[in-house]
Amino acid sequence: MPIIAVSNQKGGVGKTTTTVNLAAALAMLGKRVLLVDMDPQGNATTGLGIHKDELSIALTQVLLEQVTAQQACVRSPSAPVDVLPSNGDLVSADVALMSQAHREMRLKNALASISANYDWILIDCPPSLNLLTLNALTSADGVLVPVQCEYYALEGLAALLGTIDNVRQTVNPKLAIAGLLRTMYDKRNKLAQDVSNELLTHFGPQVLASVVPRNVRLAEAPSFGQSIFEFDAASTGAAAYLALAQELSRRRF
Ligand SMILES: Nc1ncnc2c1ncn2[C@@H]1O[C@H](COP(=O)(O)OP(=O)(O)OP(=O)(O)O)[C@@H](O)[C@H]1O
Ligand SMILES: [Mg+2]
Numbered sequence: 001m002p003i004i005a006v007s008n009q010k011g012g013v014g015k016t017t018t019t020v021n022l023a024a025a026l027a028m029l030g031k032r033v034l035l036v037d038m039d040p041q042g043n044a045t046t047g048l049g050i051h052k053d054e055l056s057i058a059l060t061q062v063l064l065e066q067v068t069a070q071q072a073c074v075r076s077p078s079a080p081v082d083v084l085p086s087n088g089d090l091v092s093a094d095v096a097l098m099s100q101a102h103r104e105m106r107l108k109n110a111l112a113s114i115s116a117n118y119d120w121i122l123i124d125c126p127p128s129l130n131l132l133t134l135n136a137l138t139s140a141d142g143v144l145v146p147v148q149c150e151y152y153a154l155e156g157l158a159a160l161l162g163t164i165d166n167v168r169q170t171v172n173p174k175l176a177i178a179g180l181l182r183t184m185y186d187k188r189n190k191l192a193q194d195v196s197n198e199l200l201t202h203f204g205p206q207v208l209a210s211v212v213p214r215n216v217r218l219a220e221a222p223s224f225g226q227s228i229f230e231f232d233a234a235s236t237g238a239a240a241y242l243a244l245a246q247e248l249s250r251r252r253f
Pocket of ligand 2 (some may be wrong): 015016039040041043125126
């Protein structure tokens with residue numbers, strides 16, 4: 001039952017698109033999947049058709065130990081995936097946790113009571129290395145790092161890998177790199193090819209073979225509250241996320 005944090009502190013690299021569609025792809029393969037929305041933007045929550053502003057209970061209350069994970073869990077109306085949903089209130093959890101004991105352990109403790117119900121748990125992280133991200137990295141067996149192949153991509157990676165090392169040496173020695181995933185890839189773009197080659201040179205087998213192409217259908221699906229499999233199963237984006245689910249299923253964590 002791997003727990004995977006999808007993380008990169010760089011904004012807009014495809015974390016949420018990857019978390020939502022990988023969750024849906026794993027569910028298509030018959031796996032029991034939980035998606036944890038660890039981002040106050042709540043994009044993964046709405047991307048799976050859940051109205052984030054109508055939630056009476058969400059991840060905030062779980063992290064503050066007011067309710068159990070089970071109580072906050074909802075089923076997506078559009079895909080066979082369970083969700084621990086979030087909205088802007090999560091910012092207050094981030095602030096409130098700062099002064100509390102074992103603040104980096106809250107998600108890990110909460111997931112312990114429900115993890116046996118799932119084959120995969122995917123955590124969508126915010127674009128920062130804050131306490132919410134630290135909770136995700138403390139809970140996870142592996143980190144999946146979406147990388148957009150553009151000029152500053154490698155710069156941000158060093159900071160993330162440093163944080164992962166830190167977490168490994170302190171609270172979570174088992175934390176592995178589940179893989180670097182090239183996203184929004186345009187194979188006709190010379191810069192994208194160059195950055196991709198540089199990634200392969202630096203990180204070798206940590207770079208996943210699956211590549212997510214730039215595909216407008218992936219960008220359109222969230223406004224319908226649907227994963228790519230409900231929205232357009234024949235798209236290149238759907239094929240890419242299914243291949244990613246198969247590749248990760250073959251890897252060990
Ligand atoms: N493969 C793709 N092809 C085309 N558009 C994409 C693709 N992946 C993501 N996008 C679009 O790019 C934008 C950023 O993607 P996404 O929200 O997944 O990134 P993120 O890393 O989660 O962002 P944030 O850091 O704000 O949480 C969105 O508008 C999304 O629809
Ligand atoms: Mg996001």
